[in-house]
Amino acid sequence: MKTPSLKGAAHPREESDLKQEKSVIDRVTNELRLARHNWREHQGRELDLGSRELPSNQAIHNVVDSLCAILFPMRLGPPDLTKERENHFVAYSLGTVERELVVQTCLELCYADRNQQATETLRHEAGKLVGDLIGELPALRRKLDDDVLAAYSGDPAATCVDEVLISYPGVHALIHHRLAHALYQAGLPIIARIIAEKAHSATGIDIHPGATIGRSFFIDHGTGVVIGETAVIGDRVRLYQNVTLGAVRFKEDETGSLTKGEPRHPIVEDDVVIYAGATILGRITIGRASVIGGNVWLTQSVPAESQISQASLQQR
Amino acid sequence: MKTPSLKGAAHPREESDLKQEKSVIDRVTNELRLARHNWREHQGRELDLGSRELPSNQAIHNVVDSLCAILFPMRLGPPDLTKERENHFVAYSLGTVERELVVQTCLELCYADRNQQATETLRHEAGKLVGDLIGELPALRRKLDDDVLAAYSGDPAATCVDEVLISYPGVHALIHHRLAHALYQAGLPIIARIIAEKAHSATGIDIHPGATIGRSFFIDHGTGVVIGETAVIGDRVRLYQNVTLGAVRFKEDETGSLTKGEPRHPIVEDDVVIYAGATILGRITIGRASVIGGNVWLTQSVPAESQISQASLQQR
Amino acid sequence: MKTPSLKGAAHPREESDLKQEKSVIDRVTNELRLARHNWREHQGRELDLGSRELPSNQAIHNVVDSLCAILFPMRLGPPDLTKERENHFVAYSLGTVERELVVQTCLELCYADRNQQATETLRHEAGKLVGDLIGELPALRRKLDDDVLAAYSGDPAATCVDEVLISYPGVHALIHHRLAHALYQAGLPIIARIIAEKAHSATGIDIHPGATIGRSFFIDHGTGVVIGETAVIGDRVRLYQNVTLGAVRFKEDETGSLTKGEPRHPIVEDDVVIYAGATILGRITIGRASVIGGNVWLTQSVPAESQISQASLQQR
Secondary structure (H helix, E strand, O other), X not given: OOOOOOOOOOOOOOHHHHHHHHHHHHHHHHHXXXXXXXXXXXXXXXXXXXXXXXXXXHHHHHHHHHHHHHHOHHHHOOOOOOHHHHHHHHHHHHHHHHHHHHHHXXXXXXXXXXXXXXXXXXXXXXXXXXXXXXXXXXXXXXXXXXXXHHHHHHOOOOOOHHXXXXXXXXXXXXXXXXXXXXXXXXXXHHHHHHHHHHHHHHHOOEEOXXXXXXXXXXXXXXXXXXXXXXXXXXXXXXXXXXXXXEOOOOOXXXXXXXXXXXXXXOEEOOOOEEOOOOEEEOOOEEOOOOEEOOOOEEOOOEOOOOEEOHHHHHHO | OOOOOOOOOOOOOOHHHHHHHHHHHHHHHHHHHHHHHHHHXXXXXXXXXXXXXXXXXXXXXXXXXXXXXXXXXXXXXXXXXXXXXXXXXXXXXXXHHHHHHHHHHHHHHHHHOOOOOOHHHHHHHHHHHHHHHHXXXXXXXXXXXXXXXXXXXXXXXXXXXXXXXXXXXXXXXXXXXXXXXXXXXXXXXXXXXXXXXXXXXXXXXXXXXXXXXXXXXXXXXXXXXXXXXXXXXXXXXXXXXXXXXXXXXXXXXXXXXXXXXXXXXXXXXXXXXXXXXXXXXXXXXXXOOOEEOOOOEEOOOEOXXXXXXXXXXXXX | OOXXXXXXXXXXXXXXXXXXXXXXXXXXXXXXXXXXXXXXXXXXXOOOHHHOOOOOHHHHHHXXXXXXXXXXXXXXXXXXXXXXXHHHHXXXXXXXXXXXXXXXXXXXXXHHOOOOOOHHHHHHHHHHHHHHHHHHHHHHHHHHHHHXXXXXXXXXXXXXXHHHHHHOHHHHHHHHHHHHHHHHHOOOHHHHHHHHHHHHHHHOOEEOOOOEEOOOOEEOOOOOOEEOOOOEEOOOOEXXXXXXXXXXXXXXXXXXXXXXXXXOOOEEOOOOEEOOOOEEEOOOEEOOOOEEOOOOEEOOOEOOOOEEOHHHHHHO
């Protein structure tokens, strides 16, 4: 018995089939229009937010890939690049990134601007924000070099620094975070979040763009790591997979809405190591050089040089 | 010392090299043929299943991306779409999706059909299934609007509903799940599973297409969440990363094979919150408005409004 | 109120704007050049490693996708392939893969070779390594067939073996691992790691290419699984999501550097099942046919047929 190939074949359709299909599509198109209308009425009472253009996921992804290539041309840039052509590639790519990022920044500023200023004003502001970001890239590169070294020296399975740079998910997530954090601080939370979620999807590491992270940071393996918006992490900190730096519970205001923006995530001081699966919640402080064992559940501050493990917690 | 460029260079090959390479390839091709033959003999005793065409991952991914764009044209559709052209875009895309999905549905029906009915009968059935699915899209959109609102109000870090829609992995996974569930219920488990795994790969959230999920559902962060085939979730439920709604242990029939399809995953009633890392196993019921704390391990039912935490479990 | 379209519009720029932008780009290009120079001086004291070409992520990804299609042509190959053309497809693709993989292997051998041998010698070695790998493919296919059967019989939600093959992340990760492990053993750790991280990104399953894994292995769901470099896993072993087979703590040598390559991950004997979230650390042995319960934390060996659960650990 032969299985007939169905792909690509233009099946002869009955006239009635086509008519019915058309009427379904017309009806569904109309009902979807109504659903969008109701949603927009419900949401955009004051301003027609629903029909404003947003920054594009795809455009931001392209910009970020270019920024990675600009920061590490021979490792994350085009495969046929040679050392002699690095500067030309970097200068040319910076120009391209600058233009596209100004466009996307304008979209976010327009979207967020409830007073609907003139576009020219916003475009000028966007140009300034993007210029500042580009100016920070050399310092960012030096920070990332420290992160790469931290990964290499923190993992006995690493064979060389270049392996770490091109293949470690923790490094990939951190390059994205340091870019996203700069944009978040510049007042562009939506673009920043798009960048963070690009890294989250690729690595399973979920760092909110608002989180503040010191130098020489290393996340090994990384899947399931969550670092919240107001977390503050010192220098030379090391985390493993499934570590959560989260909030305990959210405050509600008098209307029952959640209070936004309050410090609600942990402070992790310099030289702390946190092993896989540890959950650390609330605005508490993990003192300098502490070691938090795997799967530990922690909701209170610990002093410097603490050694916390599941067993020691049970003995208290 | 110069590192020679190896890429793209056509190396002059010795005649003997080429001969040896050819003989390796011929031998390996033949051994692979034999391996496929043995596998098919072993599997497809009755029917030549191994040579039947299956639905295509790539085709299904394209259909799902189009459906996302149809449901939210200005947010998940093409970046240059304007409000004025939304209806045209939706109607046109519905037609495209309808055609491709009928082809893929036929492939699954043919594959699954042990009696090998005439293709025309299956094509007719496929057309009906796909028409029904398209008819459900407006109701689906309204459900998803509730999910977006649930995400916005459930996360203090969310700046606006549009940020939630375009960047939250929990929302992305849920759009995919609600589509996959409709196809699963229509008797298309393979297409449904392809959709579920597309979302799982992008978000780390693994929801079996068979799971039943009520309105206003929100998963925050999401990496590591697993929701099993027969789980039933009520309205306004909220989950965090690494929550498992799983099975305890599988029943085997008299031949030692696993019994398929039995209810074996939890029932979670309305207004329940389950914090990160909680593992809930077996056909138990989490009563209405209960709060299950982080990392809790639960294999027995709890009544409405329970507050379960690791500590309270130890005190029992 | 009209939201102005910003995309693609060529904004008239002030002469001064353009000048300023150019000077920023020139300055940043120069500072980035300096940062690269400092990094390379710091790293490549003896050899100019930083400017050597590395294997390309994109090229390796293409090779691996082709190898998947060669191993399972009708399921992971091109959608329009028919049974009659399978052999031609396999033979042709093997030739393509052979050529590209020799190029990438040369790049890794050149990069790693501190003595900088003649390229022709390395090319010959690369040809031999790649030929050996291709010769192993039929045995690899038979191993993977066993893995597919193990997944099908280990999951009550699986409807057919083909669903398992095309959609299960555990199977996807294992195809990649078995290829990566062969390359790791051939002395190509960077290419092997690129393959492992491709699977890690797609599935959330992080298996180091060095890990040794027996026949009929199944990982269900899989997100968050970590299997370390020196882990040894027997036949018919089953794991669930978030299981870690990791190292306890790393030894440092007299200079404070981590000792690389030492056996430091668990040995898991035949027929063991390890449920979700279990963490097993150090060079310990899990005896034959043991069952390790969910969320168990284990740092000491257990004898054959042990049944370990959280409760039983507390009773000790």
